[in-house]
Amino acid sequence: MPRFSVIVPVYKVQAYLHECLESVLTQSYPDLELIAVDDCSPDASGEIIDEFAARDPRVRAVHLPRNRGLGPARNAGMAEATGDYLVFLDSDDTLTPDSLEAVAARLKETGDPDVLVYDYARAFWTGETVRNQAAAHLREDGPAPFRLTDRPGLLRLLMVAWNKAYRREFVEAEELAFPTGYYEDTPWTYPVLMRAGSIATLDRVCVHYRQRRRGGILGTVSPRHFDVFEQYDRVFAYVDKHPELARWRPLLFRRMVDHLVVVFARRDRLPRRSRADFLRKARAYYRRYHCPVGPLPPRVRLHHALVRMGLHRTYHALRWTAAVLRRTARTAVRLRRALRAGALRLHYRVQRCLPVRADRAVFAADGVPGHGCHPGALERAFRTHAPQVRTAWVTGAGERGALPSGVRPLRPDTAAYWTALARSRYLVHNAAFDRRLVKRAGQVLVQTRRGTPLKRTGLDLRGRPGADPDVDALLADVDTWDYLVSPSRHATLTWERAFPGAYTVLEYGSPRADVFQRATPADTSRIRRELGVPEDAVVILYAPTRRAYRRTPVDLERVVRRLGPRHIVLARAPHGHDGPLANVSDRVLDVSGHPSVEALCLASDALVTDYSSIMVDYVCLDRPVVLLTDDWEAHEAVRGTYVDPRAFPPGAVARGEDDLIDIFVSGHWRGSRSAELRTAFRRRFCPHDDGRAAERVVRHVVLGEAAAPAGAPFGGRRPVPSPAVSRPRAPLGVVPRPASPRAVTERR
Structure with a gap:
């Protein structure tokens, strides 16, 4: 029995199908079966599925005798599934690298919940990738697993089937299935979340949701968009069948109205002549399922009023008025900015005439x-x-x-x-x-x-x-x-x-x-207190360089678990990096927004980096540096370097995450060989760093002193030691765990 059954319904996607199936079969987590359902596709999709099935025993090809639609095709895949968890993937989308491994780890960590919700990013045809804007609902802090009553905000996510992993026994026990018609995810996703006995979240992009240039099936003008009404009939019928779910009716009603407004407002969905009929039907459904929803924002109240009264012409008149007002406001803003910019240019020109x-x-x-x-x-x-x-x-x-x-x-x-x-x-x-x-x-x-x-x-x-x-x-x-x-x-x-x-x-x-030569142990202790780091902890600063290519970050939680309770990681994302490097916990602190990287260096006992120039400044502290060079070839090909850090490193070099862990467990990170490498590195790249570099610049540039003050001899420099220097070494895992530090996340 595999861990995952990945179900891919296929219809007219021959151009994207190879990439989709390869994204599943090349996952680092191999314990899966891939069930590709050919929904009687008229192109070469069925043949492509058979080719994959012939070369990989994990692929099972299912061919339907006639086209039945997305929902029935998924049901056909579920009937063939044998995995512990069901994962749905649309045939033009892709799984991100290592996503199933992350899903499996999170399932194990949270005790195999009924449903695991993970994140996605829209992959536009232009090459741009944009993460889901509602990703905050997928945070992993707090108890897990949980019930929907603990995190009702999950119902505000995009109601789709492919951003979740479902325990197959739960799906079968609840007799859940997809209906026919458009918007088939609606009567599937709401019952799944409401009935799940345990839910967990994974704050990681696991799916790239392809945005085609011509749009998807829901972006096609068709009367089939009226199917949305029947789908909400199914949702409310399910709630009526399970009285314990009645508490969700107000939220479901509001979501239904919002959904109907979106379908009506989009110009790429309803035929022009059927728009009035759609709004009249929306009015009937508003009255049929109406229930108190509490206070609403003004814009939402307006939408509810228009749907409640079915005012087709009024709605369009208001939309036209709003569009005119927005255009007028944008024009006024542009004019104001232009006038201000012109005034500042004139001001600057006048100031340049003054001494x-x-x-x-x-x-x-x-x-x-x-x-x-x-x-x-x-x-x-x-x-x-x-x-x-x-x-x-x-x-x-x-x-x-x-x-x-x-x-x-x-x-x-x-x-x-x-x-x-x-x-x-x-x-x-x-x-x-x-x-x-x-x-x-x-x-x-x-x-x-x-x-x-x-x-x-x-x-x-x-x-x-x-x-x-x-x-x-x-x-x-x-x-x-x-x-x-x-x-x-x-x-x-x-x-x-x-x-x-x-x-x-x-x-x-x-x-x-300069500060590294002038700081005192009291400064180091003060910075640690501000960060909430215990004085007797071994603090590792993780500061990688920015990359222009995709790369899975280091699993910092796994690293600190393996190193033992004394270790804490300060994770600092490089300038321009989108988002934090890791999830915040009591032993992994996101310090990307901290105003001083020098203070973070002083607070740490060791640096873990890759190709970042921070290593040069850090060795001025004469503290251990460990390089993680697992993607050296890719980095060299994309960016290029002047120095191969593997040939002339400032300390130990790790070829991968496990190697990094071994370097710390064995004590090699602060061994004599690492100290020798660090000394040689300092002599080459830090010959003048005696704490007076800034003074020398000011004396030359401002005070006009022709000769710079002589620097302190290399052997006479005494940077502030790290707290780890004065502590005796002890086997990892046998030191009593310090009190949990205050997780501090400072952002811009």
Whole structure:
């Protein structure tokens, strides 16, 4: 008996069927059977099914003698199923990689519930993929499994059959089946959720829901859309048959009205001459199943009123009026924006005619939520070593609280912002300033970049798919640089080639790493308390690089379970990453929105990364680094690198998740060999990082000192130790579990 029976009804999808079936058969979880039901398709779909069945014994081909529709085809597949769980998949959609493995793990974790609901993403024909907007209802925190009464919000999800796994014994005991006609998922999904004795959720995209250019069957103008009425008859008949479900009637009634309004309002569904008949029938159904639903938002109340009264012409008149008002409002907004933009351009032009102020400096950083990165360190050094210069920081809404006292916040595209850009002598950034900036004579622009270049950058990205730079814009920006702050000879040589220009390189070290030499154990303890991390925990900072290709993230929950109760993971998503890296728990904390990555480094005992330049700053702490290089070939092909971290690593190298676990279990992560590798890495990439890099930049750029202050000798540097250094090593799993930390998730 397989774990999963994946049922795929097939009709006129020959162009998409191969991809659909392959997405099932290539799953990393092989314990499945694939039941493909040919609903008497007139194209080559039946032959494709037979080809798959001939080459893989897990595929069972079912051929129906005549076309019966999606619902009966699914029923035919269920009749053949022998798996513990039923999984439905439409024949033009696909399962995402490793999705069945994730589903199986979640089923085991939650005690084999009757129904498991997982997420999906719309895969548009243009190549864009957009996750379900109601994904918040699939959160995994809280007790599981549960009943629908505990999470009624699940009824607000798209009512489809293919975003759930169903325990087959539950389906058979309830005698559930799909009806004929359009909207056949409606009388299936509502009874399933209402009758399920146990439900669980999986906050993971498991299905890519294909959005065809010409739309699906429900986007076809046809009188068959009237089937929606009969489907709701079935839903309410089911509720009448089971009196204990009467509590759901108000919610079902509201969902029915919302559904009828959607069908009526969409121009690609009902024939024009039948629209009035549809609304009249909707009025009859409104009265037939009406029940109190409580307070409703104004827009929903209007829809209910129109359906209740069946006002066809009134509905269209209101829609036309609303459309006119929306257009008028959009035009007014565009006009207001154009006027404001014109006024700001004029203001900026006037400010550029006024003298540059030598006591003003503007700082900005890309990729940090607040005051951080190299510009943040330089801003602090300005206030310390050149207090006569008043500093301002370009910040977004809601980020002012992250700025130190004495730093003036600047909101982009305001009069104050353009005044500062026009008249400040010093401009400091780690990427590119506003493209509308006109650099004036007397202004000094200091460029820091975001980290040591391990991955290809600048002109070296030419020809790389998805990363090919706009050469003209890149060189125009480079021509505004006066200084480029470099942490090492490697960075200097790389940047001079990738960003050719007439600037001066200041090879003084990494300003943002200065804090690692100046922090104290008290600072480390304070940061841990703010994060809710116990002082005696072993804290691993997981900070991977951003990828332009799909990749299954590390199962951090599995990692910490294997490592034992002392270990906690701080998961930080890279800049531009969509969503968190992991689900928040008491031992896996999502710190993607934390304003200071340097503080997270100080709070941790070890870093796990892959190809991110954070490893270069982290080794300044002289703390263990473990690299996870399981997709090196793909990363090298897509992005390209200057350094192969496997050949010259800052510590232990893991080839996969199990290897990563073994490195920590064995203690190799902080062994003598790892320390030797880290020392060699520091000497190559961090020769100047003695805690005074930002000071050297300020003394040269602002104070005009020709010679930079001498740095501390390499052997004399004493970065703040991690708490793990002073603790004796103990076998994993035998140390008493610390109190559960407060799960802190800081977002933008």
